[in-house]
Amino acid sequence: MPPKVEREKCDGCKAEKETLCEQVCPGDLMTLDENKKAICRMPRDCWDCMSCVKICPKGALETRIPYQLGFHVAKLIPLMGTDTITWTLIDINGKVERFHYINRGSLD
Amino acid sequence: MPVETAKKIDDIQTEILETDLLIVGGGNAGCFAAYEAKSLDPSLRVTIMEKAHISRSGALAAGMDAINTYIRRDKEETPEKLVKWSRAQMGGGPIREDLALSNAEILNEGVELLEEWGLPIIKDEDGEYKLRGRYDISIHGEQLKPIIAEKAMEAGAQVLNRVVATNLLMDEDRCVGAMGFGVRDGKFYVVRAKATIVSTGGACGIYKSPVTDYSGAHHQTWMCPFNVGTGYAMGIRAGAELTSLEQRWVAVRTKDFCGPVDTLAVAYGCLMTNGKGERIMEQRYAHLGGEKAPRFCRLNAPMNEWLEGRGPTYIDTTVLDPEEAKDLRTDMLNERPSFVLFLASLGIDITKEPVEIYGSDPYIVGGHTGSGYWVDISRMTTIPGLFAAGESAGGSPNKFVGGCAAEGRLAARGASAYLKNVSLPPVDSAQVDEEKKRTFAPFLRGPAFDGINPTEMEERLQRLMDEYAGGVHQFYRMNEERLVHALKHIRKLQEQAGLLHVGDLHGLMGAHEVIDRLNIAEVLIHHLLYRKETRWPGWQTRMDYPEIDPKLDCFVESVRDPKTGEIKVFTRPYEQLIPGDRLKP
Ligand SMILES: Cc1cc2nc3c(=O)[nH]c(=O)nc-3n(C[C@H](O)[C@H](O)[C@H](O)COP(=O)(O)OP(=O)(O)OC[C@H]3O[C@@H](n4cnc5c(N)ncnc54)[C@H](O)[C@@H]3O)c2cc1C
Ligand code: SF4
Ligand code: SF4
Numbered sequence: 001m002p003p004k005v006e007r008e009k010c011d012g013c014k015a016e017k018e019t020l021c022e023q024v025c026p027g028d029l030m031t032l033d034e035n036k037k038a039i040c041r042m043p044r045d046c047w048d049c050m051s052c053v054k055i056c057p058k059g060a061l062e063t064r065i066p067y068q069l070g071f072h073v074a075k076l077i078p079l080m081g082t083d084t085i086t087w088t089l090i091d092i093n094g095k096v097e098r099f100h101y102i103n104r105g106s107l108d
Numbered sequence: 109m110p111v112e113t114a115k116k117i118d119d120i121q122t123e124i125l126e127t128d129l130l131i132v133g134g135g136n137a138g139c140f141a142a143y144e145a146k147s148l149d150p151s152l153r154v155t156i157m158e159k160a161h162i163s164r165s166g167a168l169a170a171g172m173d174a175i176n177t178y179i180r181r182d183k184e185e186t187p188e189k190l191v192k193w194s195r196a197q198m199g200g201g202p203i204r205e206d207l208a209l210s211n212a213e214i215l216n217e218g219v220e221l222l223e224e225w226g227l228p229i230i231k232d233e234d235g236e237y238k239l240r241g242r243y244d245i246s247i248h249g250e251q252l253k254p255i256i257a258e259k260a261m262e263a264g265a266q267v268l269n270r271v272v273a274t275n276l277l278m279d280e281d282r283c284v285g286a287m288g289f290g291v292r293d294g295k296f297y298v299v300r301a302k303a304t305i306v307s308t309g310g311a312c313g314i315y316k317s318p319v320t321d322y323s324g325a326h327h328q329t330w331m332c333p334f335n336v337g338t339g340y341a342m343g344i345r346a347g348a349e350l351t352s353l354e355q356r357w358v359a360v361r362t363k364d365f366c367g368p369v370d371t372l373a374v375a376y377g378c379l380m381t382n383g384k385g386e387r388i389m390e391q392r393y394a395h396l397g398g399e400k401a402p403r404f405c406r407l408n409a410p411m412n413e414w415l416e417g418r419g420p421t422y423i424d425t426t427v428l429d430p431e432e433a434k435d436l437r438t439d440m441l442n443e444r445p446s447f448v449l450f451l452a453s454l455g456i457d458i459t460k461e462p463v464e465i466y467g468s469d470p471y472i473v474g475g476h477t478g479s480g481y482w483v484d485i486s487r488m489t490t491i492p493g494l495f496a497a498g499e500s501a502g503g504s505p506n507k508f509v510g511g512c513a514a515e516g517r518l519a520a521r522g523a524s525a526y527l528k529n530v531s532l533p534p535v536d537s538a539q540v541d542e543e544k545k546r547t548f549a550p551f552l553r554g555p556a557f558d559g560i561n562p563t564e565m566e567e568r569l570q571r572l573m574d575e576y577a578g579g580v581h582q583f584y585r586m587n588e589e590r591l592v593h594a595l596k597h598i599r600k601l602q603e604q605a606g607l608l609h610v611g612d613l614h615g616l617m618g619a620h621e622v623i624d625r626l627n628i629a630e631v632l633i634h635h636l637l638y639r640k641e642t643r644w645p646g647w648q649t650r651m652d653y654p655e656i657d658p659k660l661d662c663f664v665e666s667v668r669d670p671k672t673g674e675i676k677v678f679t680r681p682y683e684q685l686i687p688g689d690r691l692k693p
Binding site for chain 2: 076090092108
């Protein structure tokens with residue numbers, strides 16, 4: 001399912017020629033609406049790769065599992081470091097887990 | 109003039125570029141090809157034409173958690189053994205052992221390069237890459253694609269991001285580049301090149317996915333849905349020979365949301381079970397090899413359990429302790445993070461409850477099976493000047509990350525040697541004009557035009573293939589009459605492709621995606637019709653010919669005549685290079 005855009009948080013990547021979510025989406029799905037907020041132009045076509053969610057500097061994007069497939073509501077929030085990534089996972093029962101690991105360079 | 113307001117073909121700007129080596133598709137194989145070509149000769153002009161942005165495109169967009177093929181020589185593994193294993197995974201083949209061996213010989217170098225470039229690879233106590241299966245190593249590959257892309261750019265390749273390839277540029281029978289359009293700038297691109305490598309990945313979306321109807325999640329597919337097989341389609345239209353398309357890749361995946369299953373079995377010891385709690389491979393399919401059965405058997409077995417009244421089917425994650433369950437999900441965050449979210453949305457503890465599994469939609473993908481271009485050992489296709497690598501190249505299955513990267517490098521070597529002896533012909537403006545018209549036609553029919561949108565046609569094709577050409581909803585089964593029916597309707601859809609009508613450039617990309625899929629579907633059906641036997645049940649199940657026919661122990665090939673559109677199907681013999689029982693790994 002397409003990323004849900006939190007409109008208050010999205011600043012339309014003002015400083016960029018092309019917004020970051022638009023730059024990375026492998027399916028050319030992210031764009032700006034008339035109010036300069038991010039929007040997924042073909043919600044049905046999203047692959048849920050989360051590239052846009054990971055790159056958004058404002059944390060304005062959230063991948064949601066459609067209700068037809070999963071229950072309301074689980075969350076998965078990535079936080080990108082320079083050579084690490086931290087994911088916060090909240091399941092439908094409110095259980096919170098963190099996953100933190102190196103995604104660039106040596107593991108030693 | 110912004111293309112959105114263009115009304116006639118002359119309003120659209122044409123950009124003519126010249127290069128030595130053009131790489132169509134800047135994914136894994138494509139970026140490795142660029143890196144290799146520039147390493148061989150830094151003065152070579154190398155251009156990548158990529159429909160997305162190379163930093164997050166294709167199969168690797170979300171990341172990877174493993175490299176499925178790496179040869180631990182200290183464990184007495186060899187390229188020959190890897191090829192033997194690959195052959196057994198394909199039920200004895202046929203596979204192109206010459207291609208598979210040459211890939212295997214340089215396989216490790218690419219993986220070691222990746223580590224040098226900053227890919228974290230998990231090590232064992234001896235400081236060697238830690239094995240999680242016989243040839244399978246674990247990585248923290250969330251950044252895999254950005255890393256590879258950076259190296260292609262640092263090497264000095266020119267990158268045309270957001271340019272969608274539509275057709276090859278031909279000089280009679282020789283390929284001299286490719287054409288396409290900018291999905292952002294709306295320009296028509298003609299890239300003239302002494303040699304061209306096609307590395308656009310495989311073809312997803314020929315068939316309907318099992319999740320499509322009821323969720324609106326149309327792209328809940330395992331393979332990258334943005335790889336629609338344009339590389340194959342361009343070759344088909346230009347008269348290239350394709351091989352083994354009937355060897356479809358279908359995988360067992362977690363149900364309702366594509367997550368891995370084989371990985372869980374290999375790396376974590378989670379086995380497939382049925383509704384009765386039986387371990388299905390051991391208890392029901394021991395005669396096919398049990399847990400070691402070839403990949404198509406591992407797909408067909410759970411689906412058979414459903415058919416025989418023993419569903420649902422599961423992957424038994426309850427053998428995991430909490431730490432292993434966390435490791436497993438860490439792996440998945442590196443490869444398919446939304447699957448971890450899906451598990452959380454079920455609200456189950458996977459150490460206490462198993463996860464449901466089911467079959468995926470069928471894909472055409474030369475990284476997993478033998479489908480793709482027929483190539484020689486230098487990776488040149490049957491069209492001079494045109495090379496293929498990765499999932500686009502056929503003949504050698506089970507390439508995956510490492511093998512596709514290796515093949516990118518081999519294709520670059522082949523293309524670099526070839527292009528030394530050729531020069532570019534003058535621009536053929538008639539061909540360029542014709543392709544420009546074909547490319548922008550769906551966009552220039554005028555607002556009042558009463559046509560078809562790409563989504564409608566795509567859904568119609570996918571349902572047709574699903575029902576008549578062995579999709580998941582038919583448990584992958586097919587017969588002659590159904591295939592003939594599908595072919596008839598594909599021809600009708602091809603006729604009506606002239607009615608496709610779009611309002612923007614994203615839509616234009618969609619129009620070409622469905623046109624390309626139609627070309628592939630048509631040729632695929634010819635392959636499926638030709639193989640009057642059942643060699644890989646699940647991947648290729650002919651209900652009217654349920655047994656193996658020893659006479660078909662060969663490659664099925666096709667060529668479409670570019671002038672008449674007629675498709676010829678024929679065979680090529682299998683050549684066994686690695687001795688031994690073909691069914692044994
Ligand atoms: C979800 C998933 C998980 C996987 N897990 C593993 C694993 O754990 N281990 C493993 O070894 N392998 C795994 N694989 C397989 C492996 O990643 C692939 O087989 C391999 O990386 C494919 O490389 P490629 O270069 O052939 O294709 P890709 O990397 O997909 O490259 C194709 C490129 O062509 C571009 N393109 C397509 N059409 C056009 C066009 N018309 N014009 C211009 N550009 C175009 C695409 O945007 C893309 O950049 C996985 C694959 C997937 C999808
Ligand atoms: S990257 Fe984030 S802030 Fe930028 S446009 Fe997209 S959603 Fe908005
Ligand atoms: S999740 Fe991936 S496919 Fe979906 S909109 Fe974001 S970048 Fe595009």
